[in-house]
Amino acid sequence: xxxxxxxxxxxxxxxxxxxxxxxxxxxxxxxxxxxxxxxxxxxxxxxxxxxxxxxxxxxxxxxxxxxxxxxxxxxxxxxxxxxxxxxxxxxxxxxxxxxxxxxxxxxxxxxxxxxxxxxxxxxxxxxxxxxxxxxxxxxxxxxxxxxxxxxxxxxxxxxxxxxxxxxxxxxxxxxxxxxxxxxxxxxxxxxxxxxxxxxxxxxxxxxxxxxxxxxxxxxxxxxxxxxxxxxxxxxxxxxxxxxxxxxxxxxxxxxxxxxxxxxxxxxxxxxxxxxxxxxxxxxxxxxxxxxxxxxxxxxxxxxxxxxxxxxxxxxxxxxxxxxxxxxxxxxxxxxxxxxxxxxxxxxxxxxxxxxxxxxxxxxxxxxxxxxxxxxxxxxxxxxxxxxxxxxxxxxxxxxxxxxxxxxxxxxxxxxxxxxxxxxxxxxxxxxxxxxxxxxxxxxxxxxxxxxxxxxxxxxxxxxxxxxxxxxxxxxxxxxxxxxxxxxxxxxxxxxxxxxxxxxxxxxxxxxxxxxxxxxxxxxxxxxxxxxxxxxxxxxxxxxxxxxxxxxxxxxxxxxxxxxxxxxxxxxxxxxxxxxxxxxxxxxxxxxxxxxxxxxxxxxxxxxxxxxxxxxxxxxxxxxxxxxxxxxxxxxxxxxxxxxxxxxxxxxxxxxxxxxxxxxxxxxxxxxxxxxxxxxxxxxxxxxxxxxxxxxxxxxxxxxxxxxxxxxxxxxxxxxxxxxxxxxxxxxxxxxxxxxxxxxxxxxxxxx
Numbered sequence: 071x072x073x074x075x076x077x078x079x080x081x082x083x084x085x086x087x088x089x090x091x092x093x094x095x096x097x098x099x100x101x102x103x104x105x106x107x108x109x110x111x112x113x114x115x116x117x118x119x120x121x122x123x124x125x126x127x128x129x130x131x132x133x134x135x136x137x138x139x140x141x142x143x144x145x146x147x148x149x150x151x152x153x154x155x156x157x158x159x160x161x162x163x164x165x166x167x168x169x170x171x172x173x174x175x176x177x178x179x180x181x182x183x184x185x186x187x188x189x190x191x192x193x194x195x196x197x198x199x200x201x202x203x204x205x206x207x208x209x210x211x212x213x214x215x216x217x218x219x220x221x222x223x224x225x226x227x228x229x230x231x232x233x234x235x236x237x238x239x240x241x242x243x244x245x246x247x248x249x250x251x252x253x254x255x256x257x258x259x260x261x262x263x264x265x266x267x268x269x270x271x272x273x274x275x276x277x278x279x280x281x282x283x284x285x286x287x288x289x290x291x292x293x294x295x296x297x298x299x300x301x302x303x304x305x306x307x308x309x310x311x312x313x314x315x316x317x318x319x320x321x322x323x324x325x326x327x328x329x330x331x332x333x334x335x336x337x338x339x340x341x342x343x344x345x346x347x348x349x350x351x352x353x354x355x356x357x358x359x360x361x362x363x364x365x366x367x368x369x370x371x372x373x374x375x376x377x378x379x380x381x382x383x384x385x386x387x388x389x390x391x392x393x394x395x396x397x398x399x400x401x402x403x404x405x406x407x408x409x410x411x412x413x414x415x416x417x418x419x420x421x422x423x424x425x426x427x428x429x430x431x432x433x434x435x436x437x438x439x440x441x442x443x444x445x446x447x448x449x450x451x452x453x454x455x456x457x458x459x460x461x462x463x464x465x466x467x468x469x470x471x472x473x474x475x476x477x478x479x480x481x482x483x484x485x486x487x488x489x490x491x492x493x494x495x496x497x498x499x500x501x502x503x504x505x506x507x508x509x510x511x512x513x514x515x516x517x518x519x520x521x522x523x524x525x526x527x528x529x530x531x532x533x534x535x536x537x538x539x540x541x542x543x544x545x546x547x548x549x550x551x552x553x554x555x556x557x558x559x560x561x562x563x564x565x566x567x568x569x570x571x572x573x574x575x576x577x578x579x580x581x582x583x584x585x586x587x588x589x590x591x592x593x594x595x596x597x598x599x600x601x602x603x604x605x606x607x608x609x610x611x612x613x614x615x616x617x618x619x620x621x622x623x624x625x626x627x628x629x630x631x632x633x634x635x636x637x638x639x640x641x642x643x644x645x646x647x648x649x650x651x652x653x654x655x656x657x658x659x660x661x662x663x664x665x666x667x668x669x670x671x672x673x674x675x676x677x678x679x680x681x682x683x684x685x686x687x688x689x690x691x692x693x694x695x696x697x698x699x700x701x702x703x704x705x706x707x708x709x710x711x712x713x714x715x716x717x718x719x720x721x722x723x724x725x726x727x728x729x730x731x732x733x734x735x736x737x738x739x740x741x742x743x744x745x746x747x748x749x750x751x752x753x754x755x756x757x758x759x760x761x762x763x764x765x766x767x768x769x770x771x772x773x774x775x776x777x778x779x780x781x782x783x784x785x786x787x788x789x790x791x792x793x794x795x796x797x798x799x800x801x802x803x804x805x806x807x808x809x810x811x812x813x814x815x816x817x818x819x820x821x
Contacts, residue, residue: 103171107146109178110211112171117178120170125149125180128191129165130213131266131284132158133229141211141266141284142167143194148211148266150179161286164191176271176278177210193286196264201237207269207278214283215264217294219322220256221370221382222354232256232291233382234263235322235370245285257382258324258370260295301326301368302386310346312371313378324368327351327380328388331363332395332414333475333494340385341412341475342367343395348413348476350374353383361494364390376484377411397473402445405478406486416473417450417491418502419443426462437461439499441470449490450474450499461496467505473498607712608644611676612637614715618679636678664692665700669707669725676711682740683722684711690729699790702766703736706774709759710738710786718742718784733772738786744778763788 102122103109109123127144138153142165151167152174159165169183196215203209204216218234218241225231230247233240243263265285271278285291301324312325329342329349339352340359351367359365369383397416404410419441427436439450439461450472452461464470475492493499615633622630666686673684695703707725714723720742728735750760760776763786767774772790 105146106142106144106149106211109149109171109180110147112178114173114178117171117173120172120182122168123171123180124166124168126164126166126188128194129159129161129163130193131268131286132160133284134158141268143211143213143266148194148213150174150177150211150268151183151185152179152181153183153185155184159185159187162190162193164188175273176207176269176276196290201239201241204236204241204267204281204283205239207281209267210269210281211267213264213266215262216283217260217262219370220259220261223254223256232261232263234261241281241283243283243285243291245283245291246288247291255297256293257384258297258301258322259293260322262292262294264290264292301384302366304368308346309342309344309349309378312349312380313373322370325371325380326366326368328364328366330393330395331359331361331365333361333492334359341414343414347410349378349380350412350477351380351383351385353385355383355385357385357387359385359387360392361395362392364388364393375478376480377408377478379412400476402443405476405489406446408478408486410476411478413476414473415476415491416471417441417443417448418469418471419448421464421466421468421470421505422447423466424462424464437496439464439470439472441472446488448488450493451490452493452496461499464499464501465505468501469503471500471502605644607676607708608640610712610716611640615640615679633679636675640675665695665703666692666725666727668700668704669727672704672708673711673723673725676708677715677723680715682714682720684725685722686725686727688727688729692727692729695734695792698770699734699792702770703734703788703790706763706766706786706788707736707738709763713759714738714740714742714784717745720783733789733791736786736788736790739783741783744780744783746780747776747778 102124104123104125106125106127109117109125112121125142125144127142127148130141130143130148132140136158138156138158140151140153140158141148142151143149151169152172165185165187167180167183167185169180172179172181194213196213197209199209199214199216201216201218204214216234216236218236220232221235221240222233223230224233229244231242231244233242243265245263245265263283263285265283268282268284269278270280270282304324304326306328307325309327309329312327327342327344327349329344332341332343332348334340336358337354337356339350342349342351342365351369353367353369364387366386366388367380367383369380372379372381395414397414398410400410400413400415400417402417405415421439422442423440425438425440427438437452439452441448441450450470472491472493474494477490477492478486479488479490481487615637618633619630619637622633666688670684670686673686677684711723711725714720718740720740723738723740726735726737726739728737764774767788767790770790772788774786774788776784776786778784
């Protein structure tokens with residue numbers, strides 16, 4: 071220290087290293103501190119060195135609950151004095167305090183103190199500060215004043231306390247109340263509180279938690295703007311308008327609401343409903359209410375988690391009769407748009423998981439159910455641990471209907487991301503559909519039972535392997551002794567080998583016979599399907615056309631000639647199909663063939679003269695397909711159109727082809743009379759159409775289904791897998807017309 075006094079530059083560097091302000095240098099150089107600001111300027115490391123302190127100031131705050139400690143303030147500021155050796159002074163005493171520095175729990179303090187009263191002095195003038203300054207914690211131990219709106223009043227030992235709201239912050243102030251002041255009339259009034267700032271902090275991390283102001287005199291509490299009218303006489307505000315724009319709204323003023331109780335947590339909060347929705351009302355008032363009670367409430371509008379809430383409310387039950395409250399059945403879309411916050415709603419979901427928490431020391435349980443709707447997950451939380459049904463016993467996977475209070479949850483931007491439902495009791499949970507017995511838990515039980523068997527089997531396998539290894543070594547040792555015996559039996563082995571070859575030949579011949587039989591059977595099945603899909607369809611078309619010829623021969627010879635021409639074309643096509651079906655010698659790569667045109671041409675031949683219009687529509691890029699895919703789809707389409715002509719009485723048949731990279735979809739719709747699938751005729755009645763189409767789709771590795779509604783038509787849907795193949799130019803078949811359609815204009819139509 072002496073070197074530092076001789077060399078000013080060295081002294082300045084030491085000040086920077088130790089973090090000592092120049093104003094406090096002289097005090098530390100003299101061996102003790104004499105001002106409150108010098109104590110507060112110490113760092114944690116410096117304050118822990120127990121520097122001697124001696125200051126003179128006025129006591130600004132002292133409370134019997136502090137164990138003798140108090141605040142003292144001089145002209146430079148205030149500081150906390152830790153006093154455990156004697157009774158504390160009272161506010162207004164002029165004292166000399168001596169002691170040593172200590173880090174304190176939040177800011178440096180005076181510890182191991184001893185004080186001496188010098189007389190009385192007026193309290194220092196309070197510094198006017200803002201709520202932001204107060205909540206920053208920098209005004210700890212200083213005497214300040216701040217204005218705010220009274221939200222609540224309470225008694226704290228020998229002092230009255232008020233809870234103030236200012237600048238979006240809430241804090242408490244303690245002060246001896248002025249005479250003739252009714253605390254109940256202070257709620258909603260604007261007041262100015264003066265006193266010493268005391269910071270609450272975390273003893274482990276030294277972090278700021280909150281602050282309180284301790285006034286010393288009744289004059290430290292000033293009512294700036296009292297409540298002049300009864301808030302219950304104010305106009306009623308609808309629930310959806312408590313935080314909406316209102317030009318005439320006063321800052322920090324009451325609002326008056328009215329609604330029906332849907333749920334209550336006595337002494338904490340309750341939930342109300344009016345015609346506009348629900349509202350969460352926070353109130354410490356210990357009034358007992360039941361669902362359906364009509365109440366009025368006055369409180370302060372607020373926003374919690376981006377959602378409206380009524381804070382510090384006073385509740386008053388009305389004389390209206392109690393009404394039944396039914397939950398609203400709402401959609402998740404409405405909830406995600408921000409509607410129905412705090413409303414009594416009902417939702418249905420599948421139970422995915424549950425959480426059971428222990429409540430208190432009496433063994434109560436609180437159950438949270440995790441449910442899934444179509445779009446998202448939500449939680450249903452049981453508020454009361456006593457229940458009539460055990461929610462923990464509901465099987466996972468069950469479908470439940472839950473009714474309760476909707477609490478929306480938003481992200482940092484205010485967008486609703488999820489919701490949870492507060493269940494008044496377990497009676498608000500109804501099981502719609504129980505989960506199947508084969509659940510994940512039962513699977514685990516089964517696996518747990520199989521596991522020991524597998525362990526035993528594994529152990530036995532290991533033991534058998536060891537024994538086999540020992541046996542192999544023994545055999546290896548004996549092989550040397552058996553070489554001479556093997557040479558003696560060489561002739562016998564040769565004969566065995568020849569016989570074995572004979573047996574193999576016979577077995578091979580038998581397998582070839584079996585394969586040939588299966589091939590013949592497969593070919594017979596294929597030919598049967600081909601004959602059904604070609605000859606029978608053509609014969610059906612010929613029969614229809616010949617019937618029309620018989621009708622038209624006398625009165626419309628030209629139309630009859632046209633249908634005879636169709637019969638000739640159909641017979642020619644039947645010959646071609648028959649040759650292809652029997653010999654199957656053609657090569658699709660050498661023919662110009664595209665599936666949409668083939669379906670359009672064959673379909674028009676089948677329906678021509680029946681009055682049914684055929685439209686072919688395609689989606690995707692049309693390209694060559696594997697022969698088996700084109701053949702099966704063509705036959706399925708022909709069979710489907712044959713059924714339309716025979717049975718549907720339709721006016722329109724639409725053929726949809728959808729080409730994708732890995733599959734092709736054929737869908738044929740008609741607007742006919744439809745049928746009931748359960749009463750549909752089948753192979754037992756001599757009808758093999760649907761069976762043949764289904765077998766063709768399955769044989770090609772695809773899927774096939776039929777849907778029909780009586781009076782609304784029938785839809786045939788077939789989807790076959792395909793490989794990537796070269797593409798052809800895209801053709802549009804939405805308005806495809808053939809020569810057959812032009813000539814068909816001369817014939818009669820039934821639709």
